[in-house]
Each structure stands twice: as structure tokens, then as C-alpha cells.
Amino acid sequence: MERIIVTEDGSHSLYSDLFNQQYHSLQGALTESLHIYIELGLRPILEESAITVNVFEMGLGTGLNALLAWQLADELKKKIYFTSVEAFPVLAEEASLLNYESLTNREGLLRLHTVSWATDHELSPYFTFRKEHTLLQNFSSEHLFHVIFYDAFDPRAQPELWTDEIFTKIAGYSHDGAVLVTYSSKGIVKRALVAGGFQVKRHKGPGRKTHVLKAVKL
Numbered sequence: 001m002e003r004i005i006v007t008e009d010g011s012h013s014l015y016s017d018l019f020n021q022q023y024h025s026l027q028g029a030l031t032e033s034l035h036i037y038i039e040l041g042l043r044p045i046l047e048e049s050a051i052t053v054n055v056f057e058m059g060l061g062t063g064l065n066a067l068l069a070w071q072l073a074d075e076l077k078k079k080i081y082f083t084s085v086e087a088f089p090v091l092a093e094e095a096s097l098l099n100y101e102s103l104t105n106r107e108g109l110l111r112l113h114t115v116s117w118a119t120d121h122e123l124s125p126y127f128t129f130r131k132e133h134t135l136l137q138n139f140s141s142e143h144l145f146h147v148i149f150y151d152a153f154d155p156r157a158q159p160e161l162w163t164d165e166i167f168t169k170i171a172g173y174s175h176d177g178a179v180l181v182t183y184s185s186k187g188i189v190k191r192a193l194v195a196g197g198f199q200v201k202r203h204k205g206p207g208r209k210t211h212v213l214k215a216v217k218l
């Protein structure tokens with residue numbers, strides 16, 4: 001079991017003993033997810049799109065980003081096909097203790113954790129969910145993605161997930177013009193994204209975090 005922590009906005013996060021990392025910013029898990037993945041990454045594309053938006057998430061983790069994407073799809077009545085990879089899944093018992101459903105007024109977190117792997121699940125008329133139990137390094141896709149939530153643990157903890165090769169591979173299963181958002185604005189991350197074929201821009205981060213990144217596949 002991971003350890004549950006309470007972040008500054010009152011939302012829960014988990015602490016991974018395996019990686020010595022928390023799953024979200026201590027300044028606020030929900031605030032971070034909404035700011036970076038939903039408002040900066042997903043909403044602008046989803047609002048404009050007349051077709052199903054394919055979203056790829058690196059690291060399902062607690063399921064918070066996926067739950068918020070599902071909520072936005074239903075709210076806007078726009079279709080999302082959401083794929084998440086996760087190599088070290090959170091236990092359902094543990095996910096059931098997280099306070100995201102009450103904070104977002106949105107049910108469904110447990111379903112994200114209990115549905116079967118490697119199968120498409122139509123969780124609502126607007127949200128189809130698929131999760132792959134694999135290392136990102138071994139993932140490939142026949143779908144091309146429009147939005148990428150890049151939510152790996154910190155580059156210091158997992159440098160192998162922030163390399164030129166990784167972002168080149170991700171670019172290979174992304175549409176031209178696809179948007180990748182991530183919380184890390186470190187120099188090595190920017191350089192690896194550029195080497196992978198993305199144009200990178202810094203944006204204001206949530207709370208006291210100065211910058212996050214939004215990258216566009218060229």
C-alpha cells in the first residue's frame with residue numbers, strides 16, 4: 001500500500017516508497033491536475049474539436065487526471081478516447097480511500113481502477129477508457145493522440161522517462177499539432193522534448209509553481 005498524504009488544497013495524494021516520490025504537488029493535487037492537464041492541455045483542444053479527442057496519459061496513478069478528463073468530456077458533451085499506461089498500479093482498496101469524488105462531485109474513480117486492462121470501456125457516451133498495464137518504454141499504439149498528459153515521476157527519480165528517445169517515441173504516436181503538457185519545466189525536459197520533435201513553451205504553473213510546460217508536436 002502507498003501512503004495517503006493530504007496536500008495544501010485539501011486533496012489527497014499518495015507517496016510511493018518504491019520511487020520515494022509523491023504522486024502530485026504538495027501544494028495541491030487537485031489544483032495541479034486541473035491547472036496543467038485539464039485547463040492548459042485538454043480543455044482548449046476539446047472545446048474546439050468536432051471529432052473524438054484521443055488522450056494519452058503517462059501514469060494512471062491515482063486516476064485523478066482520468067477522472068477529471070471524464071468529467072470534462074461529459075460536461076462539454078465532447079468525446080474522448082482516453083488511454084493510460086501504468087506499470088505499478090494503485091490498489092483499488094487504496095483508491096477507494098482518496099477524497100477526489102467528494103471534492104469534484106464526480107463519481108467513477110473506482111471504476112477506473114477496477115475495469116480490465118487492455119480493453120476499451122465506454123464509461124459514458126462521451127468517455128471511452130483504456131488502460132495498459134505496461135512500462136511506458138514497451139508501449140506502442142495504433143491510435144494517434146491529440147493530447148498527452150505526461151505525468152511521470154520527477155526526472156531525478158526516473159531519468160529514463162525523460163529522454164530524447166522517450167519523447168521521439170511519443171511523437172511517433174501523436175498527431176502533428178498534438179499538445180503535450182507536463183509539470184516539469186527542467187532544462188533537460190525541454191531539451192528532450194525538442195529533440196523528440198516538439199516545440200516547447202513555458203506557462204505559469206499552479207499556485208507557487210513558477211512554470212510548467214506545454215509542447216506542440218511539429
Ligand SMILES: C[S@@+](CC[C@H](N)C(=O)[O-])C[C@H]1O[C@@H](n2cnc3c(N)ncnc32)[C@H](O)[C@@H]1O
Nearest residue numbers: 059060061062063064065086087088135136151
Ligand atoms: C506522478 S504519478 C502519476 C499520477 C497520476 N497521473 C494521477 O493522476 O494520479 C507517476 C505514475 O507513473 C507510474 N510509473 C512509474 N514508472 C513507470 C513506467 N516506466 N511505465 C509506466 N508507468 C510508470 C507510477 O506507478 C505512477 O503511478
